[in-house]
Amino acid sequence: MPTSRHREKRARRLLGLSIAALSAASMVASTATATYAQSVDLSKWSPEYVKSIAGTKQFDAAKDCGAVVPNDYTGSVSYWYTGPFEADPAIAHEQDKAFWEAFKAAYPNITTDVQSITYNELLDKFRTSLLGNSAPAVIRLQILGGVEFAAKGYLQPLKPEDVGYTAADFWPGALKSVTYEGVSYGLPTNNETMAMIWNAKVFKDAGLDPENPPATWDDVVTYSKTINEKLGIPGYGLVAKQNAGNTPFRFMPQMWAYGGGALDEASAEPGYKDVWINNAGSKAALQAAYQMYAVDKSVPTSALTNTQGENQAPFIAGKLGMMIAHPAEYAKMTDLASKATGADKAAADEVVANMRYGLIPAGPDGKRAVVFGGSNIHVVKPEFVQGGKVDEQAVKALICFWNSPEWSTRLAWVGSNPGNINGFLTDAMKERLDTIKFLDVTTSMLPNGIPFPVIPQAPEIMNIIVPDMLQNALTGNMTVDQAADDAAAKVQAIVDGGGGI
């Protein structure tokens, strides 16, 4: 009878063998994918270019992934992700259903154990499952979610070549978001960036150019003040709530544009050691927010307790001039307008008709930046997975299929873009561009995307310290300089492994 030490040895040997097998398979797979690498020219990226390449190439996920893992492979894989829920549009449900049918058709002998978990529950549920060694083999997490688990040693290294792709098939910024201490721990499934949306009628009534958004963040301050003075409504939809992802997604682009940052994430080669949150650029961004909130009072007073969701109602009612919003915001506004009744309906329809999308404003020296959002797919180490093993081949088949040009586009239909940039060449992308208004604008911001710092402390920095700094300055609890310096001390402390309360 084998002793526990023998069992452990055998498990280690098996693990070693499976890693070796995975590496060998990767090498084989990398040759199978070179066919469509670098067929998208990122240097030409613009709304026109995005439109011009859509629908120019056909892909066959079953065949391409069959070269990585044979289509007759027999195995099983467990998978957690945030799939479509009740509030999501029908098209999202249809694409999700179609994916699982297509995967079953391509790999009839791979059984899947799939759980769709809400965005807010997924991280906590995953953390709990890891402590109980009952995690799924594969998980898709929000872009910032994976680094915590990579740092803690729960994830297996995973790079594009492991599942039949190359690094050139993904956005460089997206690959940064899955790289921790030089090792890649996942693949980007979908990526999106936000844009500036505005109400052209409000702009016109305030005497501003209705067809162009503010070009710089300084213009945002001026426009917001003008709208507020002329029309008596908030000009810019500032959001500064603590512990809400909305806040850093809207404030960090402003900081980066002014030359600031939390750490050095906006630099060409970030090391995530230097604290930038109190540099001149960061303070200028904070001063601009302070000017709008405390001096001009041209943004919602409720910004300190608001999430972006609470800005939607005033926007659709024509009571808010502009805000930074998700690509899916137009669909949401259309949905809100369809639910309005009576006089509200007319007003909402008018707002939808006057809704415009534009690029996020630039900084004083023309620097334009936006948070690189999206999701990544990861593989969990066998010892933390339910049953203690991971079927590497089944895992690879699923990830290859999910990240294929066709499916990474179709699965991101409503609110995002394909993680695999070859998805921009597909018919599905063309159909999206034809049916989703402003999609060309939001996709054109992708090259300006900057991922949040890829360190396990990033959620605390982004969701707690940055909003806290904003609140301290906007409420007058501290001066702009004090708030920035206070935040810098906190960031430095937690990067150094400590931190107060």
Add this chain to the structure above:
Amino acid sequence: MSTVQGQAIFRDVPEPKRVGLRQKVWNSRFDYLYVAPAIIVMLIVIGYPIYYTIELSFFNTPASLALSAKQFNGLDNYVTILTSPIFWKVTWQTVVWTVVSTFFAFMIGLGAALALHREFAGRGVLRAILLIPWVVSAVAASYVWKWLYHSDFGAISAMLTQVGLVDKPINFIDNTSTSLYALIVVNVWKEFSFAMIMLMAGLQTVPDTLLRAAQVDGASPWQRFWHVTFPHLRGVSMVTLLLLAVQNFNSFIIPWIMTGGGPAGSSDIWITHIYQLAFGRQRWGVASAYAVILFIVMMVLGYFYVRALTKGDDARAAT
């Protein structure tokens, strides 16, 4: 005869043998067996989490390490908490939140109980209406109040503007000076019904004859309340106040949903701060130490609660 026999028997009875603890346990073995399932469940669902929280409070749990790789740091977490000015600011806010909420919920509850104790038409309907805040889900109530208070489009400000009392919306919860008190109003609204129910039950124990006798003796309504009614309510009042204080100390839903402890920490209380440290910042060690401090305070309050409940038992047992 029988008396003599009885005396003889009494004299012959030996001193009762002292029964040891082991013997006592053995004699009651079936009693222990019956309560064993409940005790085991309590040990698992209450005892173990308490033990684990206390254990974690002596460890550093940086975001870059798995919880299993936590680093022992002795009393550092306690020192970090107790030397932080933020802790003392939040403690003061917790005291204000607890004392003011408890006082006003009790006083309004007492007033409502006294009013509803009298017979009048529609008393049942009014009692049901006053119970609504207590019955409504705290989560739902918090969201409703958040919109009532909303600093730009709140219903309260809209009404006040319409009747001309203010010319622009009042900033209730996005203001560091007023946010805590705005939340206390919601908390009092939510809790006063509980005090009302408890005190209405207490009022049933006031003898009608005493009140009538006092009235015949010419006592004013205030004198009847102070000298007859209130002394009978003292026990139930103590229990109600302690229960309200414990409940307020542990309050989470209203401050978390309405302000999340903000703006700039102005409405943070212990529980929201602990939650933020643990789940927002993944700082399990410090959050555990904080929770242990809260646990000790709650135990002290619990001691007084039990004392208030059992007051008089000893005296009754002696008679």
